[in-house]
Amino acid sequence: MTLLEIFSAPIAxxxxxxxxxxxxxxxxxxxxxxxxxxxTSEPKEK
Incomplete structure (x- = not known):
């Protein structure tokens, strides 16, 4: 089932x-x- 089918389905x-x-x-x-x-990674590099 494609996204298009999901979005165009009447139940959707x-x-x-x-x-x-x-x-x-x-x-x-x-x-x-x-x-x-x-x-969190910036202070470790300094």
């Missing part, structure tokens, strides 16, 4: 929102952890 209004929220959360988590790694 709830699933769309769920997938969107999950993607946003994953993106935020990745961004935060990336910033965290940068902040």
């Amino acid at each position: 209004s709830g699933a769309q929102t769920f997938i969107l929220i999950v993607c946003i959360l994953i993106g935020l988590g990745a961004g935060i952890s990336l910033i965290d790694v940068k902040n």
Whole structure:
């Protein structure tokens, strides 16, 4: 099942929102952890 099929499916209004929220959360988590790694690795280099 492709993303296009999921988003164009008639049942998908709830699933769309769920997938969107999950993607946003994953993106935020990745961004935060990336910033965290940068902040923690900088003092060690100095």
